[in-house]
Amino acid sequence: MKKIISDLIRQSNSIAIGGHVRPDGDCVGSCMGMYSYIAEHFPDKEVDVYLTDIPAAFDFIVCDEALEHGHQGDYDLYIAQDCGDVDRLEGSIEKFQSAKNTICIDHHISNTEFADHNYVVPEASSASELICTLLPIEEMSEFTAKALYTGIIHDTGVFRHSCTGRQTMEIAGKLIEKGFDFGKIIDESFYQKTYKQLKCMGYCLENAVSEYDGKLCYAVADYEFINSTGATSEHFEGTIDQMRTTEGVEVALLLTEYNPGEVKVSMRSNQYVDVSKIAVANGGGGHVRAAGATIRKPIDEALATVKELIWTEL
Numbered sequence: 001m002k003k004i005i006s007d008l009i010r011q012s013n014s015i016a017i018g019g020h021v022r023p024d025g026d027c028v029g030s031c032m033g034m035y036s037y038i039a040e041h042f043p044d045k046e047v048d049v050y051l052t053d054i055p056a057a058f059d060f061i062v063c064d065e066a067l068e069h070g071h072q073g074d075y076d077l078y079i080a081q082d083c084g085d086v087d088r089l090e091g092s093i094e095k096f097q098s099a100k101n102t103i104c105i106d107h108h109i110s111n112t113e114f115a116d117h118n119y120v121v122p123e124a125s126s127a128s129e130l131i132c133t134l135l136p137i138e139e140m141s142e143f144t145a146k147a148l149y150t151g152i153i154h155d156t157g158v159f160r161h162s163c164t165g166r167q168t169m170e171i172a173g174k175l176i177e178k179g180f181d182f183g184k185i186i187d188e189s190f191y192q193k194t195y196k197q198l199k200c201m202g203y204c205l206e207n208a209v210s211e212y213d214g215k216l217c218y219a220v221a222d223y224e225f226i227n228s229t230g231a232t233s234e235h236f237e238g239t240i241d242q243m244r245t246t247e248g249v250e251v252a253l254l255l256t257e258y259n260p261g262e263v264k265v266s267m268r269s270n271q272y273v274d275v276s277k278i279a280v281a282n283g284g285g286g287h288v289r290a291a292g293a294t295i296r297k298p299i300d301e302a303l304a305t306v307k308e309l310i311w312t313e314l
């Protein structure tokens with residue numbers, strides 16, 4: 001697979017790179033890492049990145065020129081990263097479908113293998129880690145390494161989540177040898193909150209509900225709240241982790257309603273509940289310990305549907 005991917009990159013003159021809708025650190029980091037690696041090693045190729053609504057916290061790894069789509073017509077190659085199914089490429093699905101060749105590099109257990117060549121490793125901590133197994137770290141610039149490191153720390157919760165393995169640490173070790181200030185990246189992209197994020201998290205935590213002997217902790221931000229505050233998904237970053245790390249909690253659940261009747265469900269578990277199963281049952285996906293779905297129902301019904309499934313697993 002390593003050879004197929006490097007051959008396809010070499011042979012393609014125009015390359016599109018895309019990740020999932022509402023991109024997180026791994027999505028932005030892996031896409032920008034791949035972009036900068038290709039742009040630096042193959043300056044003659046036309047490379048464009050398709051990501052929308054990138055949270056401002058990741059500005060330091062965004063190459064603006066990657067988002068100015070210079071290429072006209074179909075791409076020779078589309079590389080989908082950190083994306084489990086084609087619908088989640090939102091905004092560039094047509095570019096994916098019309099590309100001559102397609103690759104998917106991903107670590108979601110629910111991945112539907114939608115590309116011509118699929119490199120899907122559910123055991124990997126992140127798509128960024130996977131890219132480090134495909135591209136030689138020795139040949140990466142400090143910028144590329146920084147983007148991929150950012151991706152790894154975001155999907156591992158700074159090396160805390162169970163997806164962190166020996167390979168993750170070894171790769172991270174090689175990446176930090178490039179010399180960037182990793183402490184600053186962790187603080188500013190992971191822990192730092194804006195005032196609005198603080199308030200959104202505060203609202204959820206204040207209204208959080210504890211059920212099933214404290215094993216389930218959930219919070220709801222309905223359309224009324226979202227509409228009146230103008231909150232977006234980035235404003236709830238970290239909220240679900242705060243609930244997950246509450247004593248006695250097995251499953252943390254956060255429901256957000258950005259459009260009326262369209263409920264984004266986020267789930268996390270600690271020890272034994274497979275939340276990806278619950279997400280898939282609702283048309284979503286993800287990982288065993290972190291998954292999500294969008295449910296088109298009134299928010300109370302969406303909550304009841306998910307709670308019913310969680311209850312049987314607790």
Ligand code: 5GP
Pocket residue numbers: 020084085088108110265266267283284285286287290291292293294
């Ligand atoms: P989050 O709760 O942070 O949005 O997502 C947790 C994990 O589940 C991420 O890996 C994300 O990619 C995945 N996920 C979240 N929502 C969906 C969804 O609607 N469909 C799929 N396939 N995966 C999702």
Ligand code: MN
Pocket residue numbers: 026027082107125126127155
């Ligand atoms: Mn990821």
